[in-house]
Amino acid sequence: MALPELNQTATQARLSSLSQPEGGCLAGARHAALSRVQTTGLPGRRDEYWKYTQPDTLVQAVAPEASVFHHDEEPMFGGFDRLKIVFVDGVFDESASDDLELEGVRIDRISDISNQDIHWAKDLYGVLEARGQSPVARPLAALNTAFAREGVAIHVTGKPSKPINLIYMHKSEKSDVMLHHVIRVDPGASATILENGPAASRFNKCTEIDIADGASLHLICAQGRDHERRAATHMFARLGKETTFKSFTLTVNGVLTRNETVVELLGDNAVAHVSGACVGDGDFHHDDTVFVTHDAVNCESRQVFKKVLRNGATGVFQGKILVKNKAQKTDGYQISQALMLDDDSQFLAKPELEIYADDVVCSHGSTSGAIDENALFYLRSRGIPNDAATDLLTLAFLGEAVDEIEDQEIATDIVERLENWLIRRR
Amino acid sequence: MLNINNLHVQLEEEDKQILKGVNLTVEPGKVHAIMGPNGSGKSTLSYVLSGKGGYEVTEGSATLDGQDLLEQEAEERAAAGLFLAFQYPVEIPGVGNMTFLRTAVNAQRKARGEDELSAAEFLKEVRAQAKSLKIDAEMLKRPVNVGFSGGEKKRNEILQMAMLQPKMCILDETDSGLDVDAMKLVAEGVNALRSENRGFLVITHYQRLLDHIKPDVVHIMANGRIVKTGGPELALEVENNGYADILAEVE
Ligand SMILES: Nc1ncnc2c1ncn2[C@@H]1O[C@H](COP(=O)(O)OP(=O)(O)OP(=O)(O)O)[C@@H](O)[C@H]1O
Ligand SMILES: [Mg+2]
Numbered sequence A: 001m002a003l004p005e006l007n008q009t010a011t012q013a014r015l016s017s018l019s020q021p022e023g024g025c026l027a028g029a030r031h032a033a034l035s036r037v038q039t040t041g042l043p044g045r046r047d048e049y050w051k052y053t054q055p056d057t058l059v060q061a062v063a064p065e066a067s068v069f070h071h072d073e074e075p076m077f078g079g080f081d082r083l084k085i086v087f088v089d090g091v092f093d094e095s096a097s098d099d100l101e102l103e104g105v106r107i108d109r110i111s112d113i114s115n116q117d118i119h120w121a122k123d124l125y126g127v128l129e130a131r132g133q134s135p136v137a138r139p140l141a142a143l144n145t146a147f148a149r150e151g152v153a154i155h156v157t158g159k160p161s162k163p164i165n166l167i168y169m170h171k172s173e174k175s176d177v178m179l180h181h182v183i184r185v186d187p188g189a190s191a192t193i194l195e196n197g198p199a200a201s202r203f204n205k206c207t208e209i210d211i212a213d214g215a216s217l218h219l220i221c222a223q224g225r226d227h228e229r230r231a232a233t234h235m236f237a238r239l240g241k242e243t244t245f246k247s248f249t250l251t252v253n254g255v256l257t258r259n260e261t262v263v264e265l266l267g268d269n270a271v272a273h274v275s276g277a278c279v280g281d282g283d284f285h286h287d288d289t290v291f292v293t294h295d296a297v298n299c300e301s302r303q304v305f306k307k308v309l310r311n312g313a314t315g316v317f318q319g320k321i322l323v324k325n326k327a328q329k330t331d332g333y334q335i336s337q338a339l340m341l342d343d344d345s346q347f348l349a350k351p352e353l354e355i356y357a358d359d360v361v362c363s364h365g366s367t368s369g370a371i372d373e374n375a376l377f378y379l380r381s382r383g384i385p386n387d388a389a390t391d392l393l394t395l396a397f398l399g400e401a402v403d404e405i406e407d408q409e410i411a412t413d414i415v416e417r418l419e420n421w422l423i424r425r426r
Numbered sequence B: 001m002l003n004i005n006n007l008h009v010q011l012e013e014e015d016k017q018i019l020k021g022v023n024l025t026v027e028p029g030k031v032h033a034i035m036g037p038n039g040s041g042k043s044t045l046s047y048v049l050s051g052k053g054g055y056e057v058t059e060g061s062a063t064l065d066g067q068d069l070l071e072q073e074a075e076e077r078a079a080a081g082l083f084l085a086f087q088y089p090v091e092i093p094g095v096g097n098m099t100f101l102r103t104a105v106n107a108q109r110k111a112r113g114e115d116e117l118s119a120a121e122f123l124k125e126v127r128a129q130a131k132s133l134k135i136d137a138e139m140l141k142r143p144v145n146v147g148f149s150g151g152e153k154k155r156n157e158i159l160q161m162a163m164l165q166p167k168m169c170i171l172d173e174t175d176s177g178l179d180v181d182a183m184k185l186v187a188e189g190v191n192a193l194r195s196e197n198r199g200f201l202v203i204t205h206y207q208r209l210l211d212h213i214k215p216d217v218v219h220i221m222a223n224g225r226i227v228k229t230g231g232p233e234l235a236l237e238v239e240n241n242g243y244a245d246i247l248a249e250v251e
Helices: A005-016 A027-040 A108-117 A119-124 A126-132 A139-147 A374-381 A386-402 A408-424 B044-052 B073-080 B097-111 B119-133 B139-142 B150-164 B180-193 B207-212 B233-241 B246-249
Strands: A085-087 A105-109 A150-154 A163-169 A176-185 A190-196 A202-211 A216-222 A230-239 A242-251 A256-265 A269-281 A285-294 A300-310 A314-324 A330-340 A346-355 A359-367 B002-010 B017-026 B032-035 B053-063 B082-085 B094-095 B168-172 B199-203 B216-221 B224-229
Touching: A005 A027, A027 A126, A027 A139, A105 A216, A108 A119, A108 A150, A108 A176, A119 A126, A119 A150, A119 A202, A126 A139, A126 A202, A126 A230, A126 B002, A139 A176, A139 A202, A139 A230, A176 A190, A176 A216, A190 A359, A202 A216, A202 A242, A230 A242, A242 A256, A242 A408, A256 A269, A269 A285, A269 A386, A269 A408, A285 A300, A285 A330, A300 A314, A300 A346, A300 A386, A314 A330, A314 A359, A330 A346, A330 A386, A346 A359, A374 A386, A374 B073, A374 B094, A374 B150, A386 A408, A386 B094, B002 B044, B017 B044, B017 B053, B017 B199, B017 B224, B032 B233, B044 B073, B044 B082, B044 B168, B044 B199, B073 B082, B073 B097, B082 B150, B094 B097, B097 B119, B097 B139, B097 B150, B119 B150, B119 B180, B119 B199, B150 B180, B150 B207, B168 B180, B180 B207, B207 B233, B216 B233, B216 B246, B224 B233, B224 B246, B233 B246
Parallel strands: A085 A163, A150 A176, A163 A190, A176 A202, A190 A216, A202 A230, A216 A242, A230 A256, A242 A269, A256 A285, A269 A300, A285 A314, A300 A330, A314 A346, A330 A359, B032 B199, B032 B216, B082 B168, B168 B199
Antiparallel strands: A105 A150, B002 B017, B002 B053, B216 B224
């Protein structure tokens, strides 16, 4: 099918602004990804999948500038023992990073992989992304596969004693960054990966995750506090038998965020929880687009997304649960909710279920609303001032998403940060 | 201490007059009861006094210890010592009962310029109070009123009252939904708070509660007004004969 001319022009403009890394073992994957982009074209305003989010600034050849936000809040995860891997405007910062040696895990830079022929990474890079192109195209992810030069390959072989923390610093107003990560968790192994920081003025991140039988992976990501930054992220996860995958994303501010998550439950008894909490105001636009496919027996999936919007902010949720015909005993749950702190904000949601198996429990719900006046009055009648009562109810609203975080310390820390965000807006 | 003078209230949304000139004074140390047919305006009075939105005061006044209540925000009235035990306590998912109680106690202390209670002090106090109301520790951990039975919600109201130590307590049908034993517990909770500088306004439909909480004064409210005031015997009369005679008499 021929692309609409507009898309084609935009796609060509973007492609001609980029150059692919040359040679190495990922070259084939990169070339294949490039032809995927050329076939589908980059997202345009007319694309159904981009109905609620304007892709223009994510696609255009030159990224809009975004000022670097300075604040005095403690860096995220600062109090935790972790292995730090630091990228500054997308460039690996060796001196700020820890030694990449840690028992139970092997970490390589994508830029090194190319020359080393590491089999598992080569077998994963671009593979899940390519699978994730149907039934809906995700051209920004293919673009990433084709052009990203940096990122990490994390091979979890055991149970590393501490989490791996990818830190994305934003220092240049003109930074336009792509990072591509591949993560493989071996049978029975488990790890926690933390990510934080705005990364760049425009950030395109693609993460491919392969979780082998009996393995588990926890991901907690905080996307920084920079108001003007833009991000399009993709996460593709493939789950084997008896696996657990949990991902939580915190988004505070940011002018444009599109987080796409694609999960395939391919082994029986797998569990996938994908959750997110976001708070934003003004020109904040936040889009969670999730596609969960059940293709094995007795799997559980949960999608929990909560958005607090004020002063004209926009929240988007597109979430789908696809249950294939052999996926009996599927337990699928999806909830997306927005809390509007004023009348100017909007929430656009498209929850979908598509079920081909008969022995399935699936539920989905999507709501948007204001603070419950009765609850607010009840709290105030006990002497809790209006602001504090509103914050208490707002945090309670976010609670179901934050509760998805297993580590209590991290959850508490995140609640505090959310509370501070609210307090700064009183 | 509580002075309500010719209070007229209508709904903000529609032109509907609900309170049509309520006059009522509760002195410190006294227990006043209000009885009256369904829809006569008892809960509306309690809401208006405690600062709920949606009502418009068109005439009259209400003061607590000489301070104009109607000018104050709900939280200011609470800090000034006013407490309403709700007829229908509100469920608040996601807010722990304990967090709620501690936030409320400390917010009021702060508003009054007192030191906040430490976590340990608070815990000790709340445990003692909960024990005497037979509220178990598990209920304290749960979200506010969520999944509580009708009677548990009412006991939770009294727990809040005991923790907040208000000056002026309004109890709106706290007895409804309580079993016989729970009613005794609640009454004991209330009686334990009775003191010479604390006033009570107890809204109820039944003499039962007033057997346990002996009122000094009983008012009958009908159609937005206090139509009759008397001693405890008035409640007995209602219990025996209903409102028909009283209403006919005042017509
Ligand atoms: N927000 C509202 N909207 C419409 N009508 C209202 C509202 N609040 C109160 N009313 C009406 O005002 C009248 C008084 O209500 P209120 O709840 O004060 O009565 P009550 O004396 O407490 O009754 P009950 O004994 O049944 O609790 C009723 O007719 C009620 O329907
Ligand atoms: Mg009532």
